[in-house]
Amino acid sequence: MTDRASDERAGSNMLERRFQLTARGTSARTEILAGVTTFLTMAYIVLVNPVILGQAGMPVAAVAAATCFAAAFASILMGLVANVPLALAPGMGLNAYFSFTVVQQMGIPWPIALGCVLISGFCFLVLTLTGVRQLIVSVIPPHLFAAVAGGIGLFIGFIGLKNAGIVVASPATLVALGPLTQPGAALALLGLVLIGVLSIWNVRGAMLIGIVVTTLIAWIAGQVTVKPEPYSLTMLTQTAFRVDLAGVFGVGGRHGLGLFEILFVFLFVDLFDNIGTLVAVTKRAGLIDASGRIPKLNRILLTDAVATMVGAVVGTSTVTSYVESAAGVQAGGRTGLTAVVTGGLFLLTMFVAPYAQLVPLAATAPALIVVGGLMLLPLVEIHWDDPQAAIPAFLTVAMIPLTFSIANGLAFGITAHALLKAMRGQATRGDWFLFLLAALFVARFVWMGGA
Template identity: 80%
Template sequence: MRQIRADRLDRYFALTERGTSTRTEILAGFTTFLTMAYIVLVNPAILGQAGMPVASVAAATCFAAAFASILMGLVANTPLALAPGMGLNAYFSFTVVQQMGVPWPIALGCVFISGVAFMILTVTGIRQLIVTAIPTYLFAAVAGGIGLFIGFIGLKNAGIIVANPATFVALGDLKAPGAALALFGLLLIGALSVWNVRGAMLIGILATTALGWLMGMVTVKPEPYSLAALTGTAFKLDLPGVFGLTGSHGLGLVEILFVFLFVDLFDNIGTLVAVTKRAGLMDAAGRIPGLNRILITDATATIVGSMAGTSTVTSYVESAAGVQAGGRTGLTAIVTGILFLATMFVAPYAQIVPIAATAPALIIVGGLMILPLTEVEWEDPMSAIPAFLTVAMIPLTFSIANGLAFGITAHAALKALRGTATRKDWFLFLLAGLFIVRFIWMGAA
């Protein structure tokens, strides 16, 4: 019986064909889980600042990651794990909810609609039109800008940088308990990372939380596990509210949907290329087998995640850790998903983790996201100027949308002035035109 099951697993996931085994896939799934389990603590900390119940968001995070990863394994047979995306959760909390004043149930509705739009674009093939309209160096610039954005938020949450009326930002009081605790966590995660300790991020967060508890910064209130306590965000999305946004939110709705869709689309593609290339799954022509199934799974995950109560779900580049450990099939992703499902039963206790303990993780993740900037040809003004504007405007305006707008508009303008624009660039100039209208509208508001 055991041999029959092993044969079925082998056939379904093509284990032998891809040069792997069940044992290797399980170990790879554990490895991927350990490298991205920090999201169970960090995502609730970020979305909690939007007024969402932390324990419920933690449970939604676990459920969304479990559902998406298992679905990816079963449908696409790819060692790619998914969870609520870093960067988009910050945009959701700090820009959409706090800056634009959109209630979080309506913001969840926007995430749901963006997932549906992603599904439609993938099925109809319009996704290819969008991909070809944007130069690849802008993908890298957006990733780097989001990295700076996340790092900036981490430094702010830690109290390491503070507001200053004269210089806008300044160095905070490093002797303050929160800043000191965050610096300890930053040093610990950094040390564990350079020692190549698996799960360095998660270990660092937990150790920093323990120190915060000893310092009296954490209030532990053990409560019995209850499924009822996890329904604070489930099915709370407000779709009628999305279409009812008026006044200052009228054009803002389009912007919100565009950012959720655009960043998810290109973040997903970038992760796919990195992970599948490392796993040896990309064909000789540089194509990713089953790409549509992967993207449809991603869109489905975002839709389900929004209903559970979390921001956009996307592929995680940490999946590369599992690939490095030998993962080559969807069984790796399924194991990761099962572990997230098991973590759901301790999710309510995520609220005991202080912001100062998750801030170092944001800083480290932000730093790691800077790597794609090496793909920009900085010596060429044609790419350097739009890339710099994208990278700079995302953290300095606290808006991914502004960075995208400046980058795409600058790229289109320079292309036109250089005389290299062709009829094939019509969609690029359409996007640039819409962004210019947006700037004019924002100036008149």
């Protein structure tokens, strides 16, 4: 018994030294619960990503294994290197662009498309090492930091409502209230009430308990159907190391705008999605320092760049930070241990990837809805009576959920901020990068509008 207690203390001390648990007001137990919560809210990517990339002709089972490996590697690396509760995985949106636009519309074989992802990751690495990505973060004013956090809160909440079937598409009004008597919506509402009640009673792990209980009810009610396909880890070899770099440089005019267009989209969307998510999650976790800056920013950005490169090598589209990390932060996650736990669970999921569907979207949707609401708190920091702050902030908050893009929200906010600053006569030579960034955003919107 004495030896066991001694081993437990040694393990606790190691975690304390590695992750600074006490200094950040957390514990190993809380971090583990937070990591599990984050994993459950983003585990859907194990099923969704293979389906989307499978339409590009990639082997579905192999992509499932690659998705798990990329998410595990990236999340564990982020936790160990940067010590932040930020989990990563192949990004939604970019996987659709990879499959439907690059491969299907432009006719580029998927190994070459993976090569484009690898090159974009290398470009991220160069931009980080040269300080460009850090410079981008530095030009974002405090009121846009708060607006990004609030906008992502609405985005997360909207995703949760959509996943639950509470909000559905409508040809007349774009969105409408869905049929609440449907099993998915009813289960999600039940989970929402459960998480809400547990939260107001300050029950630790309220969201995790809500997800698990709702999942159990879904099983009992027969709402979970599992039809796993034949699968083994050896299938990863069907996509791993299949990157065709030589073919990338053969992409030319016969493929529309070619290589430049592909790299621009991969770079732009991932760059600003990551920055937006990073700002929101670290702000919610209380990790932004007194000067409004993010500690260990270089390590975070370098990890992100390496993760994208590794993801391409094993056979998946761009790896990016996940807004669902906010669920783990809300559950108490404050250190990299949360991300390590999430990554560890993705690693275990590699062995049983097809069974990830045991947790239905209706069970994770309530957690996303609650987290989305709680992330609106930073909006009180914005001086809404000052148009110079209010207009860019509103555009950021509104455009993130309405365009389903963190990058678009940031683009509108930064462009409006630069324009109003110039019109008020407050521009200085030190703002050159802000205006360069705004000009690039305008050029991008013009380009997209003419496409």
